[in-house]
Amino acid sequence: MATQTLSFNITKTDKSRIDQLDPQKIIFGSLFTDHMLVADYINGEWQTPEILPYGKMEFTPALASIHYGQSIFEGMKAFKSEEDEVFMFRPLENFKRFNISAERMSMPAVPEEIFIGGLEELLRLDAAWVPKGGDNSLYLRPFMFATDEYLGVRTALNYRFMIIMSPAGSYYSQAPKVKVEKEFIRAAPGGVGFAKCAGNYAASLYPAKLAADQGYTQLLWTDALEHKYFEESGTMNVVFIKDGKIVTPAVSSTILKGTTREALLQIAKDKGYEVEERKVSVEEIIDGLRDGSVTEVFGVGTAVVVSPFSAVGYEGEDLPLPEVTAASVSQILKTSLNNIRTGKEEDKYGWVWRV
Numbered sequence: 449m450a451t452q453t454l455s456f457n458i459t460k461t462d463k464s465r466i467d468q469l470d471p472q473k474i475i476f477g478s479l480f481t482d483h484m485l486v487a488d489y490i491n492g493e494w495q496t497p498e499i500l501p502y503g504k505m506e507f508t509p510a511l512a513s514i515h516y517g518q519s520i521f522e523g524m525k526a527f528k529s530e531e532d533e534v535f536m537f538r539p540l541e542n543f544k545r546f547n548i549s550a551e552r553m554s555m556p557a558v559p560e561e562i563f564i565g566g567l568e569e570l571l572r573l574d575a576a577w578v579p580k581g582g583d584n585s586l587y588l589r590p591f592m593f594a595t596d597e598y599l600g601v602r603t604a605l606n607y608r609f610m611i612i613m614s615p616a617g618s619y620y621s622q623a624p625k626v627k628v629e630k631e632f633i634r635a636a637p638g639g640v641g642f643a644k645c646a647g648n649y650a651a652s653l654y655p656a657k658l659a660a661d662q663g664y665t666q667l668l669w670t671d672a673l674e675h676k677y678f679e680e681s682g683t684m685n686v687v688f689i690k691d692g693k694i695v696t697p698a699v700s701s702t703i704l705k706g707t708t709r710e711a712l713l714q715i716a717k718d719k720g721y722e723v724e725e726r727k728v729s730v731e732e733i734i735d736g737l738r739d740g741s742v743t744e745v746f747g748v749g750t751a752v753v754v755s756p757f758s759a760v761g762y763e764g765e766d767l768p769l770p771e772v773t774a775a776s777v778s779q780i781l782k783t784s785l786n787n788i789r790t791g792k793e794e795d796k797y798g799w800v801w802r803v
């Protein structure tokens with residue numbers, strides 16, 4: 449299903465490291481496949497992309513992206529079917545979002561034939577690295593950063609777009625306990641919350657560390673102006689089950705528009721669930737946890753897929769959630785999404801992209 453063919457300069461590794469991959473013991477983001485893609489943007493033009501053995505790069509200490517943060521990324525996954533076919537899941541959505549992030553960070557758009565064509569080319573070369581079974585997949589990380597050797601603050605003139613890939617299994621070994629954050633913020637109106645830009649994650653680390661010191665795995669961010677409404681959690685959108693209905697914050701300029709969120713809501717609607725995308729107040733959810741009308745709270749995103757929370761921490765008090773079972777909405781939706789992505793369930797949506 450290649451969009452448009454483009455020639456890539458390919459240098460294959462002479463020694464695969466695939467023997468380092470143990471599908472039973474995958475630690476997220478720690479092992480990388482044999483090859484990577486590198487495409488440079490110089491003097492206003494994309495150069496011929498290169499596929500090279502994964503490895504280190506040289507850079508100048510004056511690299512613009514290190515100093516001023518023009519750096520964006522995407523996170524997506526490839527899956528292997530029982531028959532060993534390799535699928536990507538809605539890669540065009542990630543491609544479009546990448547260029548939305550690029551525009552906000554004053555970076556050049558990456559052409560589809562480099563982004564999608566590069567993913568396809570890499571996946572063909574490193575197909576053996578897509579682990580099968582359970583929650584296993586190959587995590588795909590396209591990213592771009594400014595490469596000017598220059599210390600003035602300005603929109604850089606030169607950039608590097610890259611793709612690296614890393615085998616992934618389950619993200620959390622235990623259900624996370626999350627803290628409602630009412631002091632620090634992730635994003636504000638007019639800011640960059642909707643972009644997958646590196647700085648957003650840097651800014652989240654200190655509040656996350658304070659929460660970790662109090663025993664929480666993740667934060668539930670609230671709005672910047674009043675801390676009254678839920679936004680999202682870590683690198684996940686957040687979903688609540690209240691009175692059997694699916695309730696989730698509507699996306700806005702301060703919430704990242706998750707592809708997992710969108711797919712799960714579509715599946716849920718088709719299964720007959722009522723779905724409400726709207727402002728969700730902290731008060732409504734805390735009251736619901738207390739009176740039992742809120743029965744599930746879970747994060748949804750590419751890395752975690754669906755991650756049910758074990759408890760919500762609010763003003764020093766932990767409000768526990770019921771044990772997750774096969775009948776939990778989170779699990780019903782997750783199973784369906786995983787089955788579609790791995791070719792076990794019919795893909796009536798046209799979401800699966802055969803490589």
Ligand SMILES: *Cc1c(COP(=O)(O)O)cnc(C)c1O
Pocket residue numbers: 523644680681682683684685704705706707708709748749750751
């Ligand atoms: C990536 C990300 C998500 C989830 O997006 P997906 O497309 O579902 O992976 C949600 N929130 C933030 C802040 C993210 O960075």
